[in-house]
Amino acid sequence: xxxxxxxxxxxxxxxxxxxxxxxxxxxxxxxxxxxxxxxxxxxxxxxxxxxxxxxxxxxxxxxxxxxxxxxxxxxxxxxxxxxxxxxxxxxxxxxxxxxxxxxxxxxxxxxxxxxxxxxxxxxxxxxxxxxxxxxxxxxxxxxxxxxxxxxxxxxxxxxxxxxxxxxxxxxxxxxxxxxxxxxxxxxxxxxxxxxxxxxxxxxxxxxxxxxxxxxxxxxx
Ligand code: SAM
Numbered sequence: 001x002x003x004x005x006x007x008x009x010x011x012x013x014x015x016x017x018x019x020x021x022x023x024x025x026x027x028x029x030x031x032x033x034x035x036x037x038x039x040x041x042x043x044x045x046x047x048x049x050x051x052x053x054x055x056x057x058x059x060x061x062x063x064x065x066x067x068x069x070x071x072x073x074x075x076x077x078x079x080x081x082x083x084x085x086x087x088x089x090x091x092x093x094x095x096x097x098x099x100x101x102x103x104x105x106x107x108x109x110x111x112x113x114x115x116x117x118x119x120x121x122x123x124x125x126x127x128x129x130x131x132x133x134x135x136x137x138x139x140x141x142x143x144x145x146x147x148x149x150x151x152x153x154x155x156x157x158x159x160x161x162x163x164x165x166x167x168x169x170x171x172x173x174x175x176x177x178x179x180x181x182x183x184x185x186x187x188x189x190x191x192x193x194x195x196x197x198x199x200x201x202x203x204x205x206x207x208x209x210x211x212x213x214x215x216x217x218x219x220x
Contacts, residue, residue: 027055045078076105095122
């Protein structure tokens, strides 16, 4: 059974899409999408040999070698023009790593129409990248599984404007204000308050003063 987290990623894959799942590990997500009849064709990309071999093994075991091509490649290099990929999923990594993968292959991104990104941390980095690279956030989900909180961002080509607060929290997530959203950010505020109070006793250098101002701004 697929994790609740990857099931939520899968729920944003359009029916009939050609998917590239980058950092696929066991290729659970593409296997699930084909089995469910949502898609017929996918690429599973992995840069590390061990996970790549797990993906090859899984695809074979599930009898999906006609549908899923597994490639050992760094990031979006796993995608070839002839694949006709329109949907890219990148899940289970930090926001900055996802951004570095997206930054390395701008050409591939021109033909993609949807990016489904699931950062474990620092979703903010993805929102900043999206604004700068003309991607707009279509939807966002925040969910909890095994005591961990995850965010999913769905992007399509377009421009958007976000306030500083929306870059942090996510415009859609702010509007939905789910219990998980409130839990995540209450904890975050607690952490920031702790950092701030530890700075109270720190030497009053300009750097510390700057940090204090930043933190106060975040929790206000
Ligand atoms: N996507 C799966 C999921 O969400 O459950 C697996 C997540 S796993 C924690 C992250 C995977 O990304 C690892 O298998 C790692 O080898 C792979 N990875 C990291 N950087 C990568 C890159 N530049 N290109 C392709 N795969 C990468």
